[in-house]
Amino acid sequence: MILQLPQPDTRLRLMRLLGASLLGVALALGSAGLTHARGAPESFADLAQQISPSVVNITTSAVVEASTDDMPRLPEGSPFQDFFDQFQNDEGGPRRSEALGSGFVISEDGYIVTNNHVIEGADEIEIEFFSGDRLPAKLVGTDPKTDIALLKVDSSKPLPFVNFGDSDLMRVGDWVVAMGNPLGQGFSVSAGIVSARNRALSGTYDDYIQTDAAINKGNSGGPLFNMDGQVIGVNTAILSPTGGSIGIGFSMASNVVTKVVDQLREFGETRRGWLGVRIQDVTPDVAEAMNLATAAGALITDVPDGPAKDAGMLAGDVITMFDGKPIKDVRDLTRRVADAPVGEAVRVEVLREGKSESLTVTLGRREEAEAVETSAKPGEAPAPKEAELLGMTLAPLTADSRKALGLSADAQGLVVTKVDAASEAYGKGLREGDLITEAGQQKVQRIKDLEDRLAEAKEAGRKSILLLIRRGGDPRFVALPLE
Incomplete structure (x- = not known):
């Protein structure tokens, strides 16, 4: 059969339509190239295979006192009373309780990161590796403020480990992978995206990454990975009315965790900087009342004995700069001071009566200050009206x-x-x-x-x-x- 071509005018129209279509395709491709759009990964299998050996299951046990609050109560004189008395005597008293969690190896010589609440109160800690090997672990140190704990195992061979990544580089919408031991089911992988950044739950130093990657009980202390296999968070909490994952999980950002881990590894405890002031946020109405140009900084409400008082800070000063960096609010200042080395002399800029002043403060150690801090309790307010x-x-x-x-x-x-x-x-x-x-x-x-x-x-x-x-x-x- 011979293909018959259209008449000349028809061919011209087809050529014009084809040219327009090709131009549209070219523009679409060019636009895609400019935005560097990324589609969903074809598979997480290679990444999971790469990082799985560094993730561990953690089993803890502790001796606890048995409670009789839940024991059945029988009417006086019941024929079953003797039976239940015997049962209670057999089962009462101290008993051993076990708990499960997750963690990950950060060095070939056996340092392991997990959550503090995973190992809190435990007298025995056992680590199960991806290979099936089991080793006892000892506690190096904990930080309840960020819910981080550091463990150590002694291994006869180098252990596979993972590195921390820069959590500040993560953007909302980036792919992440969570690994751990959900509900005691063993090694498990879930994937999702970064849903939000800089979440605060209840702690002073909170900086959580929110993710919709499935996180359940038992995932606590496990790692949250970026697509390069770096740990950018430690899975810590979920928001759920049922106790199961509903797609709102929180991982403590790696840039917070690394500072804590380094201190626990070196000192066995945290050593945070301490300025020695009570502060509050500068709200818009406070800024207007103080005739401030912007509602930013940290307003000093009190200066007890300590580094700030020695440096000349006063109640009513607004801290606007710390160590050369602008201060947005109370949370920002608290974290910057905590991250600064103890004993370091730092330049602090304050606004005082509308004028900027520069002061030098030698930071103390927060843990020592908190150990001796006391607070007075108020009594009843007086009644007379004036x-x-x-x-x-x-x-x-x-x-x-x-x-x-x-x-x-x-x-x-x-x-x-x-x-x-x-x-x-x-x-x-x-x-x-x-x-x-x-x-x-x-x-x-x-x-x-x-x-x-x-x-x-x-x-x-x-x-x-x-x-x-x-x-x-x-x-x-x-x-x-x-x-």
């Missing part, structure tokens, strides 16, 4: 109210005896028994002191006034709108 301002009933501090609040004899300020539940003050957390020590960054002892500060703020065109509140010895700044 004046109503800013939605609060206030009274000057007296000897009786100092005693009731557990304050020192030289404490000064105005006691909050009542707060209107519909007021802004109540919404900002002020309560009966709070002590106002400053207004507009000036000390107040009498009702007239506060009234004068309010008048000055109004004359200056302020929309709010900054109060320094103390509760149980803990200070914080609160900005309240002017009435």
